Amino acid sequence: MGSERSSTVRHMREGRICALCKEPLPPPHTIGERLCVACRRERKRHRVYLSFARVDGWCCQFLEEDLKTPLPKALRFRSQQKVRELAERGGCALTLETLQALNHGLETGRGGVWLELSEEQYRRLKG
Ligand SMILES: [Zn+2]
Structure with missing residues (x-):
């Protein structure tokens, strides 16, 4: 469970998944936390x-x-x-x-x- 969580954090940091809803983000994946379009609009x-x-x-x-x-x-x-x-x-x-x-x-x-x-x-x- 711990490793599952840390891979989520890593993916968030790599900009692969939304930092809020954890939905996959489209490439290009730039390093750093990013939000999907929906979350950015909302938040x-x-x-x-x-x-x-x-x-x-x-x-x-x-x-x-x-x-x-x-x-x-x-x-x-x-x-x-x-x-x-x-x-x-x-x-x-x-x-x-x-x-x-x-x-x-x-x-x-x-x-x-x-x-x-x-x-x-x-x-x-x-x-
Ligand atoms: Zn999102």
């Missing part, structure tokens, strides 16, 4: 801005959609790969543009990207 995703900077590791902060209100939870990572993973997990909308912004920020040591978080991911940042 508003939380648009959050991830701001990151290389300061003694990688410091990640989150802002509400108004770009003024910081979310209470900030994260710090040792490697930029972790920042990338965070963005991918939170980014059902990792478009080419977002990806370029992410890469540019990681190269220059400071940047930010828009994320679209699930209710659960958002709640975790709210602390």
Whole structure:
């Protein structure tokens, strides 16, 4: 039962099944949690801005959609790969543009990207 559950989680993370209703998603499968069309329509995703900077590791902060209100939870990572993973997990909308912004920020040591978080991911940042 445990392995069944973890494969569901893995498929969700790989963008193969809807993160809410678990229905299979059509390809292409981009890494990160995604929603099917029905769930996306039904459920508003939380648009959050991830701001990151290389300061003694990688410091990640989150802002509400108004770009003024910081979310209470900030994260710090040792490697930029972790920042990338965070963005991918939170980014059902990792478009080419977002990806370029992410890469540019990681190269220059400071940047930010828009994320679209699930209710659960958002709640975790709210602390
Ligand atoms: Zn769904």
